[in-house]
Amino acid sequence: MTVDRIPPHPARRRGRQPDEIHDIVGIGYGPSNLALAIALSESEAGRSVRARFVERQETFGWHRGMLLPRTTMQVSFLKDLATQRNARSEYSFVNYLTERGRLNEFINHQTFFPTRHEFHDYLEWAAARVDADVSYGTSVVDVDVVDDHFVVTVEGRDAGVLRTRNLVVANGLQARLPNDVQPSRRVFHNHQLLSRLRELPEPTRGRWAVIGAGQSAAEVVEYLHTTYPDAEVHAIFGKYGYSPSDDSPYANRIFDPAAVDDFHGAGPEVRARLMSYHRATNYSAVDLPLIEELYAREYAERVSGRRRLFVRGASRALDIVERGDGVDLRVRHDTSGRVENLRCDAVVCATGFAQMEVGDALGGLADRIVRDPSGPRVGRDYRLELCGDLPGAIYLQGGTEHSHGISASLLSNTAVRAGEIARSLVAGIEQGGAGWEGDERAAARPPRIAAGA
Numbered sequence: 008m009t010v011d012r013i014p015p016h017p018a019r020r021r022g023r024q025p026d027e028i029h030d031i032v033g034i035g036y037g038p039s040n041l042a043l044a045i046a047l048s049e050s051e052a053g054r055s056v057r058a059r060f061v062e063r064q065e066t067f068g069w070h071r072g073m074l075l076p077r078t079t080m081q082v083s084f085l086k087d088l089a090t091q092r093n094a095r096s097e098y099s100f101v102n103y104l105t106e107r108g109r110l111n112e113f114i115n116h117q118t119f120f121p122t123r124h125e126f127h128d129y130l131e132w133a134a135a136r137v138d139a140d141v142s143y144g145t146s147v148v149d150v151d152v153v154d155d156h157f158v159v160t161v162e163g164r165d166a167g168v169l170r171t172r173n174l175v176v177a178n179g180l181q182a183r184l185p186n187d188v189q190p191s192r193r194v195f196h197n198h199q200l201l202s203r204l205r206e207l208p209e210p211t212r213g214r215w216a217v218i219g220a221g222q223s224a225a226e227v228v229e230y231l232h233t234t235y236p237d238a239e240v241h242a243i244f245g246k247y248g249y250s251p252s253d254d255s256p257y258a259n260r261i262f263d264p265a266a267v268d269d270f271h272g273a274g275p276e277v278r279a280r281l282m283s284y285h286r287a288t289n290y291s292a293v294d295l296p297l298i299e300e301l302y303a304r305e306y307a308e309r310v311s312g313r314r315r316l317f318v319r320g321a322s323r324a325l326d327i328v329e330r331g332d333g334v335d336l337r338v339r340h341d342t343s344g345r346v347e348n349l350r351c352d353a354v355v356c357a358t359g360f361a362q363m364e365v366g367d368a369l370g371g372l373a374d375r376i377v378r379d380p381s382g383p384r385v386g387r388d389y390r391l392e393l394c395g396d397l398p399g400a401i402y403l404q405g406g407t408e409h410s411h412g413i414s415a416s417l418l419s420n421t422a423v424r425a426g427e428i429a430r431s432l433v434a435g436i437e438q439g440g441a442g443w444e445g446d447e448r449a450a451a452r453p454p455r456i457a458a459g460a
């Protein structure tokens with residue numbers, strides 16, 4: 008079935024104009040800014056917004072290095088790019104399934120959690136469908152203010168400068184390696200897993216080490232153990248064992264749109280307490296079926312006497328150094344103090360991500376960010392506070408866990424957040440960009456984006 012699409016606004020059909028001053032430039036075009044482009048395209052007021060997005064990757068891609076077979080989404084497919092904002096959206100996962108001719112098969116599958124491969128295909132489908140002006144293969148390297156607008160310097164395929172009255176920063180998480188680890192060809196973050204494995208020669212000694220106790224770490228262990236059927240896989244982490252992620256219904260409410268209101272309205276102590284209660288919904292936690300699968304594999308090897316999966320809890324990896332065609336490391340068992348030398352083909356650090364650092368994207372404006380002890384000060388509508396006069400607003404999609412709660416870097420709230428930003432942006436543009444209203448007045452006014460934004 009093909010759904011009739013809303014025609015693009017004349018301003019967008021007109022194509023790119025040299026020296027045009029855009030209403031928004033979006034930094035990064037992952038799911039967050041894709042959801043924003045969709046929210047804008049689904050309303051009359053939004054369609055007249057002159058938006059340009061800048062994306063470093065050559066084509067749309069969502070964490071391609073971790074698109075491992077058998078991995079599934081950690082959020083329900085209903086938390087797609089649009090449904091929670093506009094349940095009638097043509098960009099829903101259900102419409103994607105319909106267009107791909109798989110709706111009935113998906114229903115019979117009886118799951119809320121599609122594979123990451125399928126969700127990636129959905130995101131690519133949505134990116135190809137929405138009428139948005141995206142410069143792929145192009146990176147934002149600096150932002151400054153000149154006269155009445157921001158000037159965004161970009162490098163790559165569409166190198167040059169872009170002029171805009173507003174910015175939406177959605178440049179994603181930053182892969183984090185342990186402090187004492189030097190990245191090298193054979194020592195890398197799991198975010199690059201598939202591309203790095205492709206570049207390595209055939210494993211010589213058939214031994215891998217994976218550091219970390221979170222979902223990605225366990226997925227990498229499962230993948231390497233399955234893909235290299237003669238290789239040893241050593242999982243090394245400080246916890247005594249993998250612990251399960253809490254996706255029970257009451258705990259899941261922490262990802263609801265209403266939880267963002269609660270969190271943003273709370274004081275710093277309450278926010279810190281809520282984060283600490285609910286860390287296990289997202290951090291250092293693994294889906295229970297995967298824990299059980301790994302345990303069953305290790306146990307079967309104990310029975311057969313042919314061990315090649317070694318899950319080493321209460322341990323840490325020390326002195327990881329690439330030498331010749333392998334990596335030397337020492338594994339210290341925390342409780343006994345025993346130390347063992349291991350030589351591996353590669354060491355994968357599944358050691359997590361740091362929140363998006365907005366200062367990295369803003370270059371020359373970074374020192375104007377107003378900061379609280381917990382992080383940059385951000386309004387409920389995701390507007391960043393900066394000192395001095397500015398031509399318009401800077402919105403954040405990500406990097407707001409300290410102000411908006413645990414869903415900040417996840418997909419859980421993407422559709423709703425995109426609608427809230429779109430509404431705030433349109434309200435600001437209608438006032439000529441400058442002289443932004445406070446949140447309360449903006450909230451009191453009837454939203455201008457009617458069709459579900």
Ligand SMILES: Cc1cc2nc3c(=O)[nH]c(=O)nc-3n(C[C@H](O)[C@H](O)[C@H](O)COP(=O)(O)OP(=O)(O)OC[C@H]3O[C@@H](n4cnc5c(N)ncnc54)[C@H](O)[C@@H]3O)c2cc1C
Binds near residue numbers: 063080177178179418
């Ligand atoms: C392996 C993995 C699996 C995940 N699975 C889930 C899940 O199941 N459920 C969930 O809720 N969350 C999940 N997440 C969390 C993840 O953050 C979100 O899924 C989602 O990617 C957030 O979208 P985003 O657009 O904010 O950031 P990203 O998807 O990271 O996109 C940011 C984009 O900005 C681009 N960029 C960065 N800097 C620049 C620059 N200077 N100039 C131009 N472009 C730039 C990047 O190339 C990137 O494409 C997962 C994360 C990982 C790493």
